[in-house]
Amino acid sequence: MKRNHLYTILGVAAILLFIVVADKNFDPFVLRVFNLSAIYIVLALSLNLLNGFTGLFSLGHAGFMAIGAYVTALLTMTPAQKDMNFFLAPIVPWLHDITLPFLPALLIAGIVAAIAGALIGAPVLRLRDDYLAIATLGFAEIIRVVLTNTQTITNGALGLKGLPKYATTYWVWGVAAASVIFMVFLIRSSYGRAIKAVRDDEIAAEAMGINVFRVKLSSFTASSFMAGVGGALLGHVLTTIDPKMFTFLLTFNILLIVVLGGNGSITGSVIAAIGVTVLMELLRFLDGPMNLLVVKTDGLPGLRMVIFSIMLMAVVIYRQRGLMGNREFSWQMLSFRRFLPRGKAGGA
Amino acid sequence: MLRTDNVTMRFGGLTAVDEFTVKVNKNEIVGLIGPNGAGKTTAFNMITGVYTPTKGRIYFEESDITDLKPHSITERGIARTFQNIRLFKEMTVFENVLLACHLRIRAGLFEATLHLPGYLRRDKAAREFAWNLLEAVGLEGAAQELATSLPYGKQRRLEIARALATRPKMLLLDEPAAGMNPQESRDLMEFIVKVRDEYDLTILLIEHHMQVVMGICTRMYVLDYGLTIAHGTPAQIRNDPKVIEAYLGVD
Numbered sequence: 136m137k138r139n140h141l142y143t144i145l146g147v148a149a150i151l152l153f154i155v156v157a158d159k160n161f162d163p164f165v166l167r168v169f170n171l172s173a174i175y176i177v178l179a180l181s182l183n184l185l186n187g188f189t190g191l192f193s194l195g196h197a198g199f200m201a202i203g204a205y206v207t208a209l210l211t212m213t214p215a216q217k218d219m220n221f222f223l224a225p226i227v228p229w230l231h232d233i234t235l236p237f238l239p240a241l242l243i244a245g246i247v248a249a250i251a252g253a254l255i256g257a258p259v260l261r262l263r264d265d266y267l268a269i270a271t272l273g274f275a276e277i278i279r280v281v282l283t284n285t286q287t288i289t290n291g292a293l294g295l296k297g298l299p300k301y302a303t304t305y306w307v308w309g310v311a312a313a314s315v316i317f318m319v320f321l322i323r324s325s326y327g328r329a330i331k332a333v334r335d336d337e338i339a340a341e342a343m344g345i346n347v348f349r350v351k352l353s354s355f356t357a358s359s360f361m362a363g364v365g366g367a368l369l370g371h372v373l374t375t376i377d378p379k380m381f382t383f384l385l386t387f388n389i390l391l392i393v394v395l396g397g398n399g400s401i402t403g404s405v406i407a408a409i410g411v412t413v414l415m416e417l418l419r420f421l422d423g424p425m426n427l428l429v430v431k432t433d434g435l436p437g438l439r440m441v442i443f444s445i446m447l448m449a450v451v452i453y454r455q456r457g458l459m460g461n462r463e464f465s466w467q468m469l470s471f472r473r474f475l476p477r478g479k480a481g482g483a
Numbered sequence: 484m485l486r487t488d489n490v491t492m493r494f495g496g497l498t499a500v501d502e503f504t505v506k507v508n509k510n511e512i513v514g515l516i517g518p519n520g521a522g523k524t525t526a527f528n529m530i531t532g533v534y535t536p537t538k539g540r541i542y543f544e545e546s547d548i549t550d551l552k553p554h555s556i557t558e559r560g561i562a563r564t565f566q567n568i569r570l571f572k573e574m575t576v577f578e579n580v581l582l583a584c585h586l587r588i589r590a591g592l593f594e595a596t597l598h599l600p601g602y603l604r605r606d607k608a609a610r611e612f613a614w615n616l617l618e619a620v621g622l623e624g625a626a627q628e629l630a631t632s633l634p635y636g637k638q639r640r641l642e643i644a645r646a647l648a649t650r651p652k653m654l655l656l657d658e659p660a661a662g663m664n665p666q667e668s669r670d671l672m673e674f675i676v677k678v679r680d681e682y683d684l685t686i687l688l689i690e691h692h693m694q695v696v697m698g699i700c701t702r703m704y705v706l707d708y709g710l711t712i713a714h715g716t717p718a719q720i721r722n723d724p725k726v727i728e729a730y731l732g733v734d
Contacts, residue, residue, distance in 0.1 A: 317596060320596045320597070320598060321592070321595070321596040324590070324595035324596055324598065324602070324606070325581075325582075325584070325585045325588045325590050325595050325602070325606055325609070326585070326590060326591070326592050326595035326596065327595070328574070328578060328581065328582045328585060329582065329585045331571070331573065331574065332571050332574075332582050332585075335571040335572055335573055335574070336569050336570075336571060336572075338533070338553075338565075338569060339565065339569035339570070339571065340571075341533075341552070341553040341554050341557075342531060342553055342557060342562070342563050342565075342569075342646075343557065343562075343582060343583040343585070343586065343645065343648075343649055344554050344557035344558050344583070344585070344586030344649050345554055345585060345586065346552075346554045347554065353591070353592045354592075357592060461573065
């Protein structure tokens with residue numbers, strides 16, 4: 136038990152050190168990939184809260200991310216930047232002069248996304264399984280279409296450019312850490328048990344006095360909040376957003392991470408988020424021209440997505456429960472596999 | 484304690500339960516028996532709010548619970564078990580019982596996640612209570628095992644423990660002895676009486692085989708094709724020609 140605490144402290148210290156070193160020494164491109172993985176951790180956890188823990192098959196994540204990204208962008212850009220962006224039609228006056236620091240903007244982005252989540256969730260959470268998936272997918276598309284057509288608020292299809300580069304390494308990894316801690320505390324709490332009960336058996340959960348609809352709605356709202364914050368961070372890392380970013384493909388990428396990592400595993404989502412984000416960049420050469428001795432291609436954009444699709448199929452066929460299943464990392468797990476000396480069994 | 488007033492449940496053209504009127508007094512054990520498909524479980528589902536009756540009202544402690552959702556009915560103090568065991572498969576035995584305490588912990592998402600002191604205190608009390616319940620049903624040794632890895636008879640006991648964790652005033656047991664051999668059934672019936680005395684409960688239980696419950700029920704209701712064909716003490720039921728006909732089939 137004590138030894139496990141020591142390992143945990145050492146582990147956290149090592150991660151902190153790595154982040155500091157990375158921030159100082161990585162070249163900008165590598166650092167960006169590193170930071171993107173933190174954002175994908177936040178997004179994967181928020182989707183896993185729905186798909187893995189609550190058992191709600193939702194495909195609307197891109198919509199909530201879009202809301203978060205736009206809200207924070209509009210709140211942090213200076214009036215001058217807004218004037219530069221809105222050259223087709225001027226921005227509505229009440230948004231023109233607002234400029235907030237990053238933290239309040241980030242929180243407001245999450246809250247607006249959460250409100251949207253609650254409003255959408257109230258009707259659609261009465262649906263189940265694939266019907267719910269279609270309904271959430273539909274709502275995400277509606278959000279995107281609205282964003283494309285509200286020229287004076289979002290600048291429409293032109294998108295927003297020149298977002299302040301607030302999302303530093305410390306910000307994104309700080310938010311990622313906060314998300315992991317939130318999820319761990321939530322899942323271990325009584326409410327977390329209620330969430331898992333709703334996933335396992337709704338009828339039995341109801342009979343145990345759990346308000347199934349309320350549990351689903353809170354989970355959906357919390358997940359939307361995290362998606363909004365994740366979207367906001369994404370905007371500030373890329374510094375450019377437009378409605379086309381937030382299509383179903385983005386939701387698919389996050390879903391891929393959740394399924395690969397394991398539905399209902401926080402550890403799995405974290406590992407898969409980093410793995411997929413890094414692979415996404417490493418495999419970029421596949422999209423470009425290749426010379427494979429026999430076959431010569433002059434660039435097949437999207438080829439790396441084929442690799443991910445194959446990975447997804449392999450997981451679905453050979454390891455349905457993903458990398459971690461629904462288990463979590465613990466030091467005990469390592470000692471059982473003999474990576475660490477065996478101590479006395481105790482809680483981790 | 485519990486009273487139904489001519490409740491009727493129709494599914495399309497089929498009348499599953501017709502004009503069912505039952506009255507259960509405090510601390511009684513009342514049996515609801517009948518052949519397969521007689522509408523016993525449907526009657527349970529109406530009382531626990533899974534179905535809203537087509538007609539008729541249901542009263543618990545003199546207040547109308549007909550239109551309440553299942554979770555509110557559990558909150559009022561009616562807990563149930565299921566005919567086809569519905570334990571939470573991915574949870575341990577202990578977690579199954581602890582989960583059922585959630586209702587009385589009364590913690591919202593934020594209170595629980597932030598581990599506020601009030602929540603921690605109630606969570607600790609719930610853990611102790613859940614542990615006591617496991618000891619009471621003799622499952623403390625299997626507390627950390629997955630619920631579905633238990634043998635059948637113990638799963639039934641766990642379901643009862645889980646129902647007790649919601650701190651009910653009344654317990655509805657749906658065929659608790661299904662799939663048990665005579666000895667196991669007898670043990671279970673003794674256990675039910677013990678639970679009733681210990682937790683000051685009122686019990687309504689469904690059983691398919693009337694012999695099993697004869698010994699412990701104060702009164703019984705017999706359903707057949709949705710109709711209440713008899714009710715009375717076990718001795719009266721045993722000799723009722725209509726009941727014998729329903730069970731054995733008489734030309």
